[in-house]
Structure formats: C-alpha cells, structure tokens
Amino acid sequence: xxxxxxxxxxxxxxxxxxxxxxxxxxxxxxxxxxxxxxxxxxxxxxxxxxxxxxxxxxxxxxxxxxxxxxxxxxxxxxxxxxxxxxxxxxxxxxxxxxxxxxxxxxxxxxxxxxxxxxxxxxxxxxxxxxxxxxxxxxxxxxxxxxxxxxxxxxxxxxxxxxxxxxxxxxxxxxxxxxxxxxxxxxxxxxxxxxxxxxxxxxxxxxxxxxxxxxxxxxxxxxxxxxxxxxxxxxxxxxxxxxxxxxxxxxxxxxxxxxxxxxxxxxxxxxxxxxxxxxxxxxxxxxxxxxxxxxxxxxxxxxxxxxxxxxxxxxxxxxxxxxxxxxxxxxxxxxxxxxxxxxxxxxxxxxxxxxxxxxxxxxxxxxxxxxxxxxxxxxxxxxxxxxxxxxxxxxxxxxxxxxxxxxxx
Numbered sequence: 001x002x003x004x005x006x007x008x009x010x011x012x013x014x015x016x017x018x019x020x021x022x023x024x025x026x027x028x029x030x031x032x033x034x035x036x037x038x039x040x041x042x043x044x045x046x047x048x049x050x051x052x053x054x055x056x057x058x059x060x061x062x063x064x065x066x067x068x069x070x071x072x073x074x075x076x077x078x079x080x081x082x083x084x085x086x087x088x089x090x091x092x093x094x095x096x097x098x099x100x101x102x103x104x105x106x107x108x109x110x111x112x113x114x115x116x117x118x119x120x121x122x123x124x125x126x127x128x129x130x131x132x133x134x135x136x137x138x139x140x141x142x143x144x145x146x147x148x149x150x151x152x153x154x155x156x157x158x159x160x161x162x163x164x165x166x167x168x169x170x171x172x173x174x175x176x177x178x179x180x181x182x183x184x185x186x187x188x189x190x191x192x193x194x195x196x197x198x199x200x201x202x203x204x205x206x207x208x209x210x211x212x213x214x215x216x217x218x219x220x221x222x223x224x225x226x227x228x229x230x231x232x233x234x235x236x237x238x239x240x241x242x243x244x245x246x247x248x249x250x251x252x253x254x255x256x257x258x259x260x261x262x263x264x265x266x267x268x269x270x271x272x273x274x275x276x277x278x279x280x281x282x283x284x285x286x287x288x289x290x291x292x293x294x295x296x297x298x299x300x301x302x303x304x305x306x307x308x309x310x311x312x313x314x315x316x317x318x319x320x321x322x323x324x325x326x327x328x329x330x331x332x333x334x335x336x337x338x339x340x341x342x343x344x345x346x347x348x349x350x351x352x353x354x355x356x357x358x359x360x361x362x363x364x365x366x367x368x369x370x371x372x373x374x375x376x377x378x379x380x381x382x383x384x385x386x387x388x389x390x391x392x393x394x395x396x397x398x399x400x401x402x403x404x405x406x407x408x
Contacts, residue, residue: 005189006182010175017174025167029160036156040149041120043077044133047145052081052094078128078148082110086140098148100127110144122149129153204249211242248377262389265306267299267338271331274310278318278327287321292330299338299408301389309385310340312378313404317344320402334407343403354395354402358383379404 047054054074080101083092090107101109105125113123113132123130128150135143215238222231275291282289299306310329317327325345332339358379382404386393391408 005186006179009182009186010178013178014171014175018171021167021171025163029163032156032159036152040131040147040152041133043079044120044131044145044147047079047081047147048133048135048143052083052092052143052145054079054097079146080106081143081145082106083137083141083143084110084114088114091141098127101125109146113144113146114142204245207245208242211238211245214238262300262302264298265301265303267297267301267306267340268293268295268331270303270306271310271329271340274307274314275329277311278314282318282321282327285318285321286324287318288326289318290326290328292328292332294332297331297333297338299389301408305385305388309382309406310342312382313340313342313406316378316404317342321345322347326401338408340406340408341403343401345400346397346402347400349397349400349402352397354397357395358393382406 054077074097078098080098081092081094082090084107085091088111093103093106095101095103095106105127109123109125109130113121114134116123116134118134120131120133123132123146128148130146131149132144132146135145137143215235218231218234218238271293272291275289275293279289314327314329317329321327321344327345328341328343330339330341330343332341383393386406386408389408391406393407394405396403396405
C-alpha cells in the first residue's frame with residue numbers, strides 16, 4: 001500500500017512539475033522566437049522603406065531610426081535587394097552587403113521569392129537561410145529584400161536546445177528529490193489509513209461478542225416465551241449488523257493484502273454457479289433472470305475473490321431490479337480479455353450519480369431508510385477485488401438499464 005501511495009504521489013507531482021516546466025519553457029522559447037522574428041522583420045521593413053539600401057547610420061534622421069537599426073547594422077547584417085520591373089527585368093540590384101551571392105543568383109532568388117506571392121517568407125539557398133520581404137513600388141516595380149538569418153536562427157536553436165536540456169535536467173532533479181522525500185510526505189496518510197483499518201478490525205471483533213450475547217438472549221426468550229414480532233425484529237437486525245461487521249472486516253483485510261496468489265480459474269463455471277443460486281430469488285420477486293455465459297472461459301484470478309465479485313454484482317442486480325424487470329448476466333471473451341456484464345432494468349436510474357456507486361457507504365437513498373437491504377459497501381468491495389485481479393470495473397446506463405462491466 002505504501003509503495004502504491006508513493007508511486008501515485010511521485011507520478012502526480014512529477015506530472016504537475018512537468019506541466020509547469022513545459023509551460024514555462026514554451027513561453028520563454030515563444031518569446032525568444034518572436035523577438036528574433038521581430039528583429040528580422042523590423043530590419044527588412046526599414047531597408048524596404050529606404051529603397052533596398054541601408055544608409056550610413058550618421059545620415060539617418062533620428063525620427064526614422066527604429067529599435068532594430070544601430071551603428072553596427074551595416075556590418076552585422078548580410079542582405080541583398082533587387083528591384084524588377086513589370087516584365088521581371090532587373091532595374092536595380094544591391095549586393096553591397098553580401099559577398100557570396102552573384103548577380104545572377106540574386107536575380108534568380110528574387111524571382112523565386114516573388115513567385116511565393118507573400119509579403120514575408122523564408123528562403124533557403126546554398127549560401128544560407130534568408131528571410132525576405134516583397135514590396136510593390138509606386139512606379140509598378142517590385143522590391144525584394146533578403147536578409148541572411150542563418151546566424152540568428154542558429155543562436156535561437158542553441159537557446160531552445162539549451163532550455164530543453166535545462167528542463168530535462170530540472171525534471172530529473174525534481175523526481176529524485178520527490179522520490180527521496182515522498183516517504184516522509186505520505187507517512188501521515190499511511191499512518192492514518194493504518195489506524196483506520198486497525199480500528200475497523202478491532203471494533204468489528206469487539207462488537208461480535210455483544211452481538212452474540214444479544215442473539216443468544218433473544219433465542220432464550222423465544223424458547224421460553226415464544227416468538228414475537230419484537231424477537232423476530234431483533235434477530236433480523238442482529239443478522240444485518242453481523243453481516244455489516246463481517247463485510248467491514250473483509251474490506252479492511254482486502255486493502256491490507258500486499259499480494260494475492262492468482263491462478264487460472266474456470267470463470268464460466270463460477271459465473272454459472274452464482275447465477276443459478278439467484279434463480280429462485282429472482283423468480284420469487286417476479287423478475288426474469290437471463291444468462292448468456294460462454295463455456296470454457298478461464299481467467300487469472302483467485303477463486304474466493306472471483307466468486308465474491310460475481311455474487312456482489314448479482315445480489316446488487318436482483319436487489320435493485322425493477323418489479324417484474326429483467327436481470328442479465330453475460331460472460332464473453334474479447335481479445336485477450338474477459339468481459340463480465342451484469343445488467344438489470346432500473347427505470348429510476350436517469351438522475352443517479354453513477355460515478356459515486358463505488359464509494360463506500362454510498363446509498364442513493366440519502367436517508368438510509370430504503371426498503372432494499374444493504375450497507376453501500378458491496379460495490380466498493382467489488383472494485384477492490386477487480387483491482388486485485390489487475391482489471392477494471394465500469395458502470396453504464398442506457399435504455400432504462402444499468403450495467404456493471406468487469407474487464408479482466
């Protein structure tokens with residue numbers, strides 16, 4: 001149990017930390033990427049406005065300088081510009097700030113950038129990666145400005161990669177710290193659960209003695225004075241209380257078990273046997289019991305627990321089935337899994353919170369004065385048994401019929 005709590009604590013805490021790290025790194029990388037793009041587009045906008053040239057910084061009016069233009073921009077940025085006329089003939093070409101691009105290459109690249117029919121875009125050449133801007137001039141010409149962004153994108157990639165390394169390292173460090181501290185963190189919870197289980201077990205055993213005495217005294221009264229409605233009522237409540245105590249002790253012991261020996265069990269035979277035991281009860285209540293159990297189905301489980309599981313689901317189905325309704329138990333193989341379905345008609349299930357059916361002591365009748373016998377822990381026991389078998393149990397409601405599906 002402690003190992004499960006620790007694993008769950010580490011898992012949930014680790015996921016929370018991972019989500020926070022992913023959000024933080026995502027925001028940081030998004031901001032860095034946008035900053036680089038803003039720097040590139042800001043430079044392209046200025047050069048395009050200046051007709052494809054970057055003037056001497058000292059000659060630029062102060063009101064025309066944007067945040068992306070500095071005294072070093074002339075030397076830091078490799079770019080070229082081409083102006084073509086309506087017939088795609090070169091009208092003007094600037095290669096002043098780039099050495100490795102020839103006139104023919106610049107012209108060819110410019111035509112390809114124009115064909116993209118986009119104002120901004122990316123273009124890869126043998127010389128590097130370029131960001132470009134295409135502008136239409138007042139005289140009908142088209143200006144293409146292409147900025148070499150290779151170094152900027154390389155720096156951005158390095159920063160992104162470094163942030164991912166930092167994130168992964170931080171995540172590993174957090175998990176190690178969580179693992180080391182998880183024992184102390186969950187210890188109060190473990191102690192509380194342990195004391196709760198011990199209390200249930202001890203209280204159950206202590207209650208058995210007075211219940212046995214009350215039962216014996218009632219039997220003596222019946223033998224000496226005869227049965228009456230009062231003695232019968234007392235014996236009924238004794239039986240009910242004894243059943244509740246036994247179920248509580250069983251539930252506490254089940255949660256304490258660290259391991260259960262599983263073996264191949266004849267699932268079909270168990271299901272048929274349990275279904276047969278409820279036939280007369282269903283018939284006496286004017287309810288129809290339908291069995292659809294394939295023979296020869298085996299499952300890796302524990303016999304007593306499997307028998308109890310089917311018995312709980314069948315008892316629940318018979319108990320809550322509508323008057324004159326239908327109860328169905330089905331057992332089928334589905335791939336490598338086995339699927340047990342126990343259904344019953346339940347017209348009042350439209351407004352029921354099915355998600356709480358597996359809570360201990362949950363009763364749809366909040367007053368607990370329901371005429372149907374039960375304590376609200378049967379389905380909780382069923383869930384515990386299914387988890388022991390490494391399976392899952394679900395509940396569904398459709399067409400006035402409630403179904404419990406056990407997949408193992």
